[in-house]
Amino acid sequence: xxxxxxxxxxxxxxxxxxxxxxxxxxxxxxxxxxxxxxxxxxxxxxxxxxxxxxxxxxxxxxxxxxxxxxx
Numbered sequence: 738x739x740x741x742x743x744x745x746x747x748x749x750x751x752x753x754x755x756x757x758x759x760x761x762x763x764x765x766x767x768x769x770x771x772x773x774x775x776x777x778x779x780x781x782x783x784x785x786x787x788x789x790x791x792x793x794x795x796x797x798x799x800x801x802x803x804x805x806x807x808x
Contacts, residue, residue, distance in 0.1 A: 743800045746773060751798040759783070759790040770796050 745751060755770065757763040771777070775796040782793040 742774075745775070745798045749773075749798075751800065752778070753796045754793055755796065756791065756793040759792045763792055767794055767796075774798065 753770065753775065755763070755766050757766065767777075776799050778795040778797040784791050
């Protein structure tokens with residue numbers, strides 16, 4: 738098992754919200770963030786704008802001293 742850093746790589750913030758059209762590119766962005774070590778934070782938000790489905794997903798970097806309450 739690889740020890741995980743308490744801070745995200747490349748100066749990324751601990752909390753992030755990714756948004757975009759509900760397509761393969763958005764799903765790959767989320768997958769890439771999970772591969773880096775981020776965890777999904779809460780449920781995704783979905784809306785329709787101009788006839789397109791737009792999704793938002795919050796991500797949180799799991800710090801060793803952060804409470805893990807499922808949100």
